[in-house]
Amino acid sequence: MKYTPFFGCMMTTKYPWFDSSVRKTVASIGLDLVDAEGFTCCPDPIYFQARDKMDWYTVAARNIAVAEDAGHDIITTCSGCTATLSEVNLALKEDEELKEKVNKRLKKIGREYKGSINVRHAVTVLRDDYGLDRVAETVTRPLEGLKVAVHYGCHLLKPSRVMRVDDPDRPTILENLLKAIGAEPIHHDKTLLCCGRACMTDSIPNSMVADIMDSIKNQNADCMGLICPTCFDEFDLGQIVLGRKLKRTFNVPVVYYFQLLGLAQGLTPEEVGLNMHKVKAERLFEMAAA
Amino acid sequence: MSQAEKLPTLKRHKLNFAFREKLNSVPEGFRHNYCYQCSACVADCPANNYSDSFNPRLILLKAILGFEDELIAPGSEIWNCTNCYTCSERCPQDVRPVDVIIALKNLCIREGKAPALVTTVSDSVLESGMTTKVTPLAEKRRSEYGLAAIKSSPVDDIKKILEDD
Numbered sequence: 001m002k003y004t005p006f007f008g009c010m011m012t013t014k015y016p017w018f019d020s021s022v023r024k025t026v027a028s029i030g031l032d033l034v035d036a037e038g039f040t041c042c043p044d045p046i047y048f049q050a051r052d053k054m055d056w057y058t059v060a061a062r063n064i065a066v067a068e069d070a071g072h073d074i075i076t077t078c079s080g081c082t083a084t085l086s087e088v089n090l091a092l093k094e095d096e097e098l099k100e101k102v103n104k105r106l107k108k109i110g111r112e113y114k115g116s117i118n119v120r121h122a123v124t125v126l127r128d129d130y131g132l133d134r135v136a137e138t139v140t141r142p143l144e145g146l147k148v149a150v151h152y153g154c155h156l157l158k159p160s161r162v163m164r165v166d167d168p169d170r171p172t173i174l175e176n177l178l179k180a181i182g183a184e185p186i187h188h189d190k191t192l193l194c195c196g197r198a199c200m201t202d203s204i205p206n207s208m209v210a211d212i213m214d215s216i217k218n219q220n221a222d223c224m225g226l227i228c229p230t231c232f233d234e235f236d237l238g239q240i241v242l243g244r245k246l247k248r249t250f251n252v253p254v255v256y257y258f259q260l261l262g263l264a265q266g267l268t269p270e271e272v273g274l275n276m277h278k279v280k281a282e283r284l285f286e287m288a289a290a
Numbered sequence: 291m292s293q294a295e296k297l298p299t300l301k302r303h304k305l306n307f308a309f310r311e312k313l314n315s316v317p318e319g320f321r322h323n324y325c326y327q328c329s330a331c332v333a334d335c336p337a338n339n340y341s342d343s344f345n346p347r348l349i350l351l352k353a354i355l356g357f358e359d360e361l362i363a364p365g366s367e368i369w370n371c372t373n374c375y376t377c378s379e380r381c382p383q384d385v386r387p388v389d390v391i392i393a394l395k396n397l398c399i400r401e402g403k404a405p406a407l408v409t410t411v412s413d414s415v416l417e418s419g420m421t422t423k424v425t426p427l428a429e430k431r432r433s434e435y436g437l438a439a440i441k442s443s444p445v446d447d448i449k450k451i452l453e454d455d
Binding site: 009010012013014016017019020023035037038039040041043044045046047048049050051052053054055057058059062101104105106108109154155158159160161168169193194196197198199200201203204205207208273 | 316317318336337340341344369370371372373374375376378379386388392393395396398399404405407408409411412415419420421422423424425428431432434435436437438440441443444445447448450451452453455
């Protein structure tokens, strides 16, 4: 099936190996990603939405309209982009008056939001359009014995009124996708805790990150597995910065789901960019070399 | 400090119900009217669990009573919201506390009382179409992973659609 990918700012500039890991792995499963031209930042759900909600609706609606012209659903790979595009898409579908206001603005550049497509995170598309069995069929090197501490991040699941992906308190989607590639998902005390990135003061996210790291270490997981580049930033580089502050070493490798999928499909650690991480996932290099 | 000890600060304020009208004028701001102060939003709030001062129920109460000076400021508690939406899951009244907090943030911007970071990041979207910078290193990395060069964003389009209606 054809989809319009929306990779967003973080993956495009800071973590291009996540972008390429998604492209390589989903192609084997059968997804056809057809890039559209003319996207901007989603725009980001924290700062841009805080600046002016009406402008946030408008810029997001423009992005959705660009994808509507291509005619396929949007597939997102960052939880922030998922949050913005899903919420705006639903708000405009539900509120005719808001849609008219936004379209009045889009008319100035000859575009129109119609409400004709859906926005879904790549993991949701894998589960719902292809199924766990299809994901498992593409695996040539099952990640047997790999303990992955699951980190959901907030915006795949919440607000559930908008996202409609899974039970926000007892989700299973990531655990099931990890099992499909042979890995062992580890549910730890802080599996559902936020990464804290949106807070303006450091003390709250610092304590949250430290707690999440300790919670994962207590479970003897080989790595943390997640699906959002902003959460990744907060935990990979973030644990180094925090470690310096606290004079502690966490040493919890953080891995994006599509890197794990790539390894399971036979790609090398370098091909999925694992060598680029601040904290190296030694166990994954060993598994790939075996 | 416990929350009970914090409550007496409320006495020093004069009630200002006109603030509710102001908040009603911002998208989703009207939802604060649905709050009946049940506290369902508090228990699972990570910013509450990891600080002494952040409390979504108190933010709603301050909005209802019109404690404008406390809420509309660069150092306001509202900027410590993690935007995790757990409160919106718990709220029985469909207040959507995160959305009310975002409405309060919109008022801060309107009155020039937001932290500098908010304008820095959102200005970047208006100027380059992105929150992050396109650097030669980013381009080099992209080509190493077989990805296409980054196309410039249609910033003129953004400017036009955000002009005053």
